Amino acid sequence: MRKLIGRKIDIFSKNGAISNALYISAIIFFLFFIFLPAIFVLSMGTKIEINRQVLDALFTSFQIALIATSFSLLFGIPMAWMISRSGGMKKEILNTFVDMPLILPTAALGFSVYLFWGSQYGLAILEKGFWMIAALHTAFVFPYVVRTVSAAFEELDLAYETAARSLGANILTVFRTVSFPLVKSAVIIGAMLAFTHSLCETGATMMVAGAVSTAPILVLNFKNAGDMPAAASTSIILIISAVAFLFLAKYLARRASFSLDGVSPRLEARLSRLGSIRDGAVLGFFFLLILIPAFFLFIFLLQPRELPPQEQIGLIIGSLGTSFLVATIVTLVNLVFGFAMAMLIGRNKWGLGKLFESANEVVLVVPTSALGFSLALYWSGLQLPELLVIILAHLSFTYPFVVTPIAAAVSQIDKNLGEAASTLGANPFRVLRTITFPLILPSVLAGVVMAFMRSISETGATLAVAKNVSTVPVLIVNLVKSNNLYEAAIACTILFAVSFVFLIIMRRGAKHA
Amino acid sequence: MPDVVLKGVSKVFPGNVVALQRVDLAVKDKDYVVLLGPSGCGKTSLLKSIAGIYLPTSGSISIGKKDVTSLRIEDRNVGMMFQNYALFPHLSVEKNVSYGPQMRELPLEKTKEIAHAMLELAKFPLDRANAKPSELSGGMQQRVALARALASQSPIILLDEPLSALDAKIGEELRLELRRLVKKLGLTAIHVTHSQDEAMSTADTIVVMNNGEIMQVGTPEEVYFKPANLFVADFIGEANFFEAEVSRSGKKTAGHFLGKFFDLSSSDSSRLAQGANRAVVVIRPEKMVVTKNKPFHKNFVKGKISIRRFLGEKIRYEISSDFGEIVVKRMGFGRSFHNGDSVFISFDSADALLFDFPRDHMEKIVGRKTA
Numbered sequence: 001m002r003k004l005i006g007r008k009i010d011i012f013s014k015n016g017a018i019s020n021a022l023y024i025s026a027i028i029f030f031l032f033f034i035f036l037p038a039i040f041v042l043s044m045g046t047k048i049e050i051n052r053q054v055l056d057a058l059f060t061s062f063q064i065a066l067i068a069t070s071f072s073l074l075f076g077i078p079m080a081w082m083i084s085r086s087g088g089m090k091k092e093i094l095n096t097f098v099d100m101p102l103i104l105p106t107a108a109l110g111f112s113v114y115l116f117w118g119s120q121y122g123l124a125i126l127e128k129g130f131w132m133i134a135a136l137h138t139a140f141v142f143p144y145v146v147r148t149v150s151a152a153f154e155e156l157d158l159a160y161e162t163a164a165r166s167l168g169a170n171i172l173t174v175f176r177t178v179s180f181p182l183v184k185s186a187v188i189i190g191a192m193l194a195f196t197h198s199l200c201e202t203g204a205t206m207m208v209a210g211a212v213s214t215a216p217i218l219v220l221n222f223k224n225a226g227d228m229p230a231a232a233s234t235s236i237i238l239i240i241s242a243v244a245f246l247f248l249a250k251y252l253a254r255r256a257s258f259s260l261d262g263v264s265p266r267l268e269a270r271l272s273r274l275g276s277i278r279d280g281a282v283l284g285f286f287f288l289l290i291l292i293p294a295f296f297l298f299i300f301l302l303q304p305r306e307l308p309p310q311e312q313i314g315l316i317i318g319s320l321g322t323s324f325l326v327a328t329i330v331t332l333v334n335l336v337f338g339f340a341m342a343m344l345i346g347r348n349k350w351g352l353g354k355l356f357e358s359a360n361e362v363v364l365v366v367p368t369s370a371l372g373f374s375l376a377l378y379w380s381g382l383q384l385p386e387l388l389v390i391i392l393a394h395l396s397f398t399y400p401f402v403v404t405p406i407a408a409a410v411s412q413i414d415k416n417l418g419e420a421a422s423t424l425g426a427n428p429f430r431v432l433r434t435i436t437f438p439l440i441l442p443s444v445l446a447g448v449v450m451a452f453m454r455s456i457s458e459t460g461a462t463l464a465v466a467k468n469v470s471t472v473p474v475l476i477v478n479l480v481k482s483n484n485l486y487e488a489a490i491a492c493t494i495l496f497a498v499s500f501v502f503l504i505i506m507r508r509g510a511k512h513a
Numbered sequence: 514m515p516d517v518v519l520k521g522v523s524k525v526f527p528g529n530v531v532a533l534q535r536v537d538l539a540v541k542d543k544d545y546v547v548l549l550g551p552s553g554c555g556k557t558s559l560l561k562s563i564a565g566i567y568l569p570t571s572g573s574i575s576i577g578k579k580d581v582t583s584l585r586i587e588d589r590n591v592g593m594m595f596q597n598y599a600l601f602p603h604l605s606v607e608k609n610v611s612y613g614p615q616m617r618e619l620p621l622e623k624t625k626e627i628a629h630a631m632l633e634l635a636k637f638p639l640d641r642a643n644a645k646p647s648e649l650s651g652g653m654q655q656r657v658a659l660a661r662a663l664a665s666q667s668p669i670i671l672l673d674e675p676l677s678a679l680d681a682k683i684g685e686e687l688r689l690e691l692r693r694l695v696k697k698l699g700l701t702a703i704h705v706t707h708s709q710d711e712a713m714s715t716a717d718t719i720v721v722m723n724n725g726e727i728m729q730v731g732t733p734e735e736v737y738f739k740p741a742n743l744f745v746a747d748f749i750g751e752a753n754f755f756e757a758e759v760s761r762s763g764k765k766t767a768g769h770f771l772g773k774f775f776d777l778s779s780s781d782s783s784r785l786a787q788g789a790n791r792a793v794v795v796i797r798p799e800k801m802v803v804t805k806n807k808p809f810h811k812n813f814v815k816g817k818i819s820i821r822r823f824l825g826e827k828i829r830y831e832i833s834s835d836f837g838e839i840v841v842k843r844m845g846f847g848r849s850f851h852n853g854d855s856v857f858i859s860f861d862s863a864d865a866l867l868f869d870f871p872r873d874h875m876e877k878i879v880g881r882k883t884a
Binding site: 162165167168264 | 590591593600601665
């Protein structure tokens, strides 16, 4: 059956116009459903009001982002180094641990961090507020730094390090003079990812913020209070800051060159013998500040309690259904429309590759609460049902997650393969079907899973567009607010279990393909 | 006094991959030693063990008279050149070469002096000292890599396939310069290569390796004319291998192969076990004589030229006789034969070597079918 359909499509594709039509419809979809809604709020730019409240919130957001990023760099870079230089079992274990906060949906992460630092069941040394937000954000962005930097260390040819050592350099000096300078662009990218993720985080932050407002929280507060212009202003400023930061970081990644001179190699030689202490400190930080807080909610869950009432379970299942429905629809639609866009970017069709790549990055970088707000405004004229608006919102921010990996994979496919196939008689669609697609399948799979997981765990955008419909993360936020901690823990666990299953599927799929 | 001594060095990787099996080797001071063998023979593992990149699973390594078996790379004071040079991409040529002296915290002027001296020795134009490695050609990069290794002023230099990444012609020129420089500075060199040509033209001593073991240690002449075993006989140069039945009585030895009996009384049968009645007879192609008319030697067969190839210095013939193929090489000038010519092939028994017939099938040892 598949062969039959495939062959029919092959016949169609002999017509170059079909593929052009596909590209154009992909572009139209992108513009009208993804890009414009995301930045629509900017069109209200003339009414920007910058008052004390907005500035304070922005300042708070930037401070927290800076703290989270700095700590992540300080401990994350040595950790990335340690992981990349470990072997076998140790590396697998460390990698899994580092990835774990990423698997945990942010609402669950926020809840867990609150439990650990602030509640009577944990350490109870922090109050909801600035420092708890900082602790949350650090746990949350740390994996971005470690993954990015350790990937760069892995790719670094071991021969450089060996050469330096053969010339008499001890391991610390090697790190300072050779390894670190060669990964600086990855460090910058990691820092940038960390910073922007912290800046944009909404859902989890809401649970631990107490009276403090970060910029994304302010947007939601304004919106809930009905003050649309203020919400718009804050959104605009937030978007502009995030985008500016994105481009600044990209520029710096290309230019920056630091050289750390003036340190004595002999001193470093002595210090390098303290290797195990350094390792211990890094691991200690990781466990105490990142891993344990992130998973504390499971410890909380272990205490025996009576099950919550029927209706609560019903609520949880209901929101699970909503989350699933939204995630599935969104992933499928984006796969269909995003695929052609990915091809366009990857093959730089009509020379527009870079343009759309940047447009995608902008969507990626817009803080989700601002994005949600912008999108709600965009569609407000149509009086759409809430569920549909949620779907549209999720469509918007998961789109880049589908497009980016596929585009990257497509651009890396050896053009020669396609040409070879053509000389053997395959028309373009046949090439696509039989050669391109199997090669990019792991990336397609990765994109699909990331988009799905992202949608499942997204809180901020959902809160920005809806009042009555709740997805699981929204439910968690509400439960925590009303102090139904046990039910919240259950909801978190279910959410986590689903994400975990999908992660396994993705890893398996990637290994098979 | 030997400079580098390995005793019983074994290296086993996870998954039971045996790279080295109880290797014993003594490298003499100021000798130019080349480790030669096919891929996977262990030559690079051996070099890396000496450098400290690999720690032996068992055995000991000493440099000078110091046991370095458990010393870290940076504490061994051994200069090293890498296959792809591993020049630090973010540093200029000068900074690359100065790296070693910097690590010893030498004063700035001294560092610069050494760097420039080494670059000059390696014949690298000093006016390009500020270039980055990516801006240089392969040959230039190799010179920088050499200068950098020499700048650490260690008495031993290890070279891991230093010429493999270069074009053949440049490689040939540079290998002679390499040896010249090493000799001029009075260094001990241990050089890994899979190229026989390179080994033969640069080495004082060749160490032939296979499957993690040393097959033979000797001068280029020794490994060529007196291979210790069938592997070396086959790996070095080209040879004819004949499976023969042998019989010995007193001082006379006769071998039956190619359908005839040959007198092998003057052949070197030192590698043959006393009571053996099977052997492999090895004769180098250039020691086989091909003539139009019946030859002088007692040992001859008749055959027809089946393949003729002109190689420049030599002409290579493959000749079919009734009972097998024979390969002969002659000088390129003078009289030559053509395909299909009927000829006589003969040899002096003193030019034949007799080896024990291997337990495993010949093909495994020698890698291809034999007569």
